[in-house]
Amino acid sequence: VSSTSFEILGRDGAGRLGRFKTKHGVVQTPTLLPVINPNLNFIPPSEMRKFGAEMLITNSYIIWKRHREQALAEGVHKLIGWDGPLMTDSGTFQMYMYGSVEVQPQEIVAFERDIGVDVGTILDIFSTPDRTHDQARTDLQETLVRARASAQIKGDMALACTVQGGIYPDLRAECAKAYQGMGADFYPIGGVVPIMEQQRYATLVDVIVAAKQNLDPSKPVHLFGAGHPLVFPLAALLGCDFFDSAAYAKYAKDGRMIFPDGTWRLEEITESWCACPVCSKHTPAELKKLPAQERELRLAEHNLWVTFAELKHVREAMRQGTLWELAERRCRAHPTLAEAFKRIVAHSEWIETQEPLSKGSAFFHLSPESSHRPEVRRYRERLLSRFDPKGRDFLLLPEVNKPYSMSYAPLLDRLARLPVVPAVQSAFGPVPLVLDEMYPLAQSDVPATLDKETREDLEAYLGTIETAKGVRVRADLTLEEAERLLTPLETPIDWDLERVRAVADYQFGEGAGDALLAGKVEIQKSRNTGKIRQVFVDGERVLALRAEDGFFVPQAAGAKRLHAAIPAPRLRVVVEQDSVAFNREGKNVFAKFVRSADPALRARDEVLVVDENDTLVAVGQLLLTPHEMGWFKTGMAVSVREGIKG
Ligand SMILES: [Zn+2]
Numbered sequence: 001v002s003s004t005s006f007e008i009l010g011r012d013g014a015g016r017l018g019r020f021k022t023k024h025g026v027v028q029t030p031t032l033l034p035v036i037n038p039n040l041n042f043i044p045p046s047e048m049r050k051f052g053a054e055m056l057i058t059n060s061y062i063i064w065k066r067h068r069e070q071a072l073a074e075g076v077h078k079l080i081g082w083d084g085p086l087m088t089d090s091g092t093f094q095m096y097m098y099g100s101v102e103v104q105p106q107e108i109v110a111f112e113r114d115i116g117v118d119v120g121t122i123l124d125i126f127s128t129p130d131r132t133h134d135q136a137r138t139d140l141q142e143t144l145v146r147a148r149a150s151a152q153i154k155g156d157m158a159l160a161c162t163v164q165g166g167i168y169p170d171l172r173a174e175c176a177k178a179y180q181g182m183g184a185d186f187y188p189i190g191g192v193v194p195i196m197e198q199q200r201y202a203t204l205v206d207v208i209v210a211a212k213q214n215l216d217p218s219k220p221v222h223l224f225g226a227g228h229p230l231v232f233p234l235a236a237l238l239g240c241d242f243f244d245s246a247a248y249a250k251y252a253k254d255g256r257m258i259f260p261d262g263t264w265r266l267e268e269i270t271e272s273w274c275a276c277p278v279c280s281k282h283t284p285a286e287l288k289k290l291p292a293q294e295r296e297l298r299l300a301e302h303n304l305w306v307t308f309a310e311l312k313h314v315r316e317a318m319r320q321g322t323l324w325e326l327a328e329r330r331c332r333a334h335p336t337l338a339e340a341f342k343r344i345v346a347h348s349e350w351i352e353t354q355e356p357l358s359k360g361s362a363f364f365h366l367s368p369e370s371s372h373r374p375e376v377r378r379y380r381e382r383l384l385s386r387f388d389p390k391g392r393d394f395l396l397l398p399e400v401n402k403p404y405s406m407s408y409a410p411l412l413d414r415l416a417r418l419p420v421v422p423a424v425q426s427a428f429g430p431v432p433l434v435l436d437e438m439y440p441l442a443q444s445d446v447p448a449t450l451d452k453e454t455r456e457d458l459e460a461y462l463g464t465i466e467t468a469k470g471v472r473v474r475a476d477l478t479l480e481e482a483e484r485l486l487t488p489l490e491t492p493i494d495w496d497l498e499r500v501r502a503v504a505d506y507q508f509g510e511g512a513g514d515a516l517l518a519g520k521v522e523i524q525k526s527r528n529t530g531k532i533r534q535v536f537v538d539g540e541r542v543l544a545l546r547a548e549d550g551f552f553v554p555q556a557a558g559a560k561r562l563h564a565a566i567p568a569p570r571l572r573v574v575v576e577q578d579s580v581a582f583n584r585e586g587k588n589v590f591a592k593f594v595r596s597a598d599p600a601l602r603a604r605d606e607v608l609v610v611d612e613n614d615t616l617v618a619v620g621q622l623l624l625t626p627h628e629m630g631w632f633k634t635g636m637a638v639s640v641r642e643g644i645k646g
Pocket residue numbers: 272274275276277278279280302305306
């Protein structure tokens with residue numbers, strides 16, 4: 001059993017804000033492990049904390065070759081002078097650089113275990129980008145044999161099993177799948193340094209996604225050898241939790257300074273635009289005049305400050321829900337990265353399954369790629385599958401200030417008499433007025449003039465709606481013309497009822513609105529904003545509004561209605577019998593008690609907690625994805641809002 005554990009505290013895109021616990025301390029992720037060369041006395045490990053490093057990586061093969069007896073006698077922490085979490089690499093990279101190593105695969109893993117590292121890596125086979133598919137497959141099979149043997153002898157050390165497969169996503173997927181249940185505790189994605197050196201970032205994206213889709217999601221994923229801040233946001237967005245690199249030292253040796261959007265030679269720089277302690281204290285001219293050794297040290301320090309500042313930026317963007325925007329900004333720094341960003345967007349069907357229902361910040365439409373992001377994809381898909389126009393045509397209204405329904409308030413009485421679905425033309429697609437307060441529609445910033453690609457996409461989407469729903473999307477009618485041409489409704493639309501029904505259907509699935517609203521409905525609104533706050537039916541409170549994102553929180557009475565009307569497995573998280581009594585009392589659902597969950601659910605969805613006989617026991621908010629719940633053995637799965645007594 002490994003002495004490490006990993007927990008997810010937040011998420012954005014497919015990225016995770018995590019906490020990795022080891023015997024030597026706790027690490028917040030995503031983070032970078034600075035590479036320590038045990039032979040060089042450069043920046044001492046004991047000084048690494050001040051830059052923001054919480055875990056280091058060193059090379060067990062070099063220690064095995066040069067300091068074997070000492071490391072075995074006193075332990076690796078004492079040997080290198082670091083008392084925090086420590087990972088070791090195994091000599092794979094040396095094998096790639098020099099063609100061979102002297103150590104046997106199991107010998108090095110036993111050595112890593114015996115010198116007390118927290119995370120030790122197998123001696124895998126590094127497939128370079130020029131390996132053919134057959135060659136990379138043969139490499140991979142040998143890596144798997146070694147991983148299996150290493151898992152037998154890892155002891156309580158966390159074992160890092162490296163995902164190989166060269167440039168071939170199918171082999172990366174095969175490798176990741178083979179690791180499931182093998183006893184690995186940590187997953188480096190290996191063999192990517194030459195891919196990055198060749199600036200094949202789109203390939204890098206495919207390789208990461210193929211691995212991520214098939215790995216056990218309860219374990220951290222490490223992008224081996226990625227140390228330039230330029231790749232952190234994009235790799236973190238795809239779910240990489242760890243990076244490592246010697247870049248800070250190598251670049252410094254070469255007179256180069258790392259910045260979040262590129263690398264510059266000290267010689268090219270007149271004014272440093274960096275605010276780190278080094279750049280605050282020394283001008284570039286002063287740095288240039290320093291003795292070579294001291295200059296190298298100062299540049300390495302600058303590189304570390306910048307590297308860890310960008311990691312803080314990534315983590316903070318995740319907390320705020322703006323990692324997509326950060327990744328896009330960074331990817332605009334270089335054409336090959338811009339291509340990589342397009343490739344990320346091409347994987348948005350998978351990323352959508354990881355993306356939470358809502359986030360804390362506004363959605364920014366920044367480029368043609370924005371309209372392919374998971375948030376837009378989800379909205380368009382749900383409008384098709386969960387919104388019922390009841391046979392009425394959409395009447396497209398020009399975009400106005402948000403909230404749309406507020407801007408159109410003076411026309412609502414007239415619109416209520418028309419047999420149409422009034423919907424505002426937006427970059428997301430038509431937004432029915434009754435859906436305008438939900439995330440991301442209300443919380444978005446879109447340029448006044450949309451680019452050609454987005455306009456063409458929207459045009460195609462309107463066609464899809466017409467085909468799927470058998471109604472027309474009328475952009476050709478004004479309100480006045482519609483009033484002249486169409487027969488008015490006998491009973492005008494009740495906008496509040498219509499809104500509750502439409503949002504409930506969008507959130508919980510078609511039919512949810514009718515089930516929740518059957519009976520005598522009373523709607524309570526905020527005096528300040530005029531927005532719906534609570535919904536009572538037959539005297540019972542069934543829904544309360546989640547003010548931050550415009551979705552509903554079902555109350556016990558609402559949960560009972562949803563449970564009765566919507567068949568299993570929809571909206572359900574099924575828990576084991578051992579958990580039932582606790583959840584009925586309002587206590588949270590822990591991941592290890594979850595049997596199964598509706599795969600259509602998303603993190604932050606409001607869910608029904610049921611036992612194995614589909615008896616309702618609680619209602620609460622989902623914190624993990626349905627896929628993750630099958631894997632996590634620790635941590636919370638559902639934050640229970642209300643227990644339901646039998
Ligand atoms: Zn600096």
